[in-house]
Amino acid sequence: MVLPRGLNQVYDEWGGEKASGCLLHAKFLDTFGTKAAEELERRQHYAASHEYRAYNRRLKDNPDLWCKWSEKYINWRQLEILGLMSKGNWA
Structure with a gap:
């Protein structure tokens, strides 16, 4: 879970994707x-x-x-496939 909570939402109110990411601990x-x-x-x-x-x-x-x-971590695309993050429209 990312704080602030708004970073957990990968879609904005108008249906577009928000930029998102993962913090790897x-x-x-x-x-x-x-x-x-x-x-x-x-x-x-x-x-x-x-x-x-x-x-x-x-x-x-x-x-x-x-x-x-x-x-096993491969790359950020794997995180997207697993549903842990969205690449957003900017990528």
């Missing part, structure tokens, strides 16, 4: 287990690193974040 790369452990040591996150503690616990049991809904 690089948090969950294959280095994330190491990063989570590092962030726990730094102790710089809110709520005593509550989220990183949860990540660290789960990654110890299963460090592979790939699942049946995962997709």
Whole structure:
């Protein structure tokens, strides 16, 4: 979900497409287990690193974040095909 919410709407009121895009979060790369452990040591996150503690616990049991809904990223056109973004009329 993109904020502000209006960025989630890919069609404007008059039927034309709005420009849209996707923000690819690089948090969950294959280095994330190491990063989570590092962030726990730094102790710089809110709520005593509550989220990183949860990540660290789960990654110890299963460090592979790939699942049946995962997709290998190819390019922006793939994101459009998957319905995650619209290229808009400008592209």
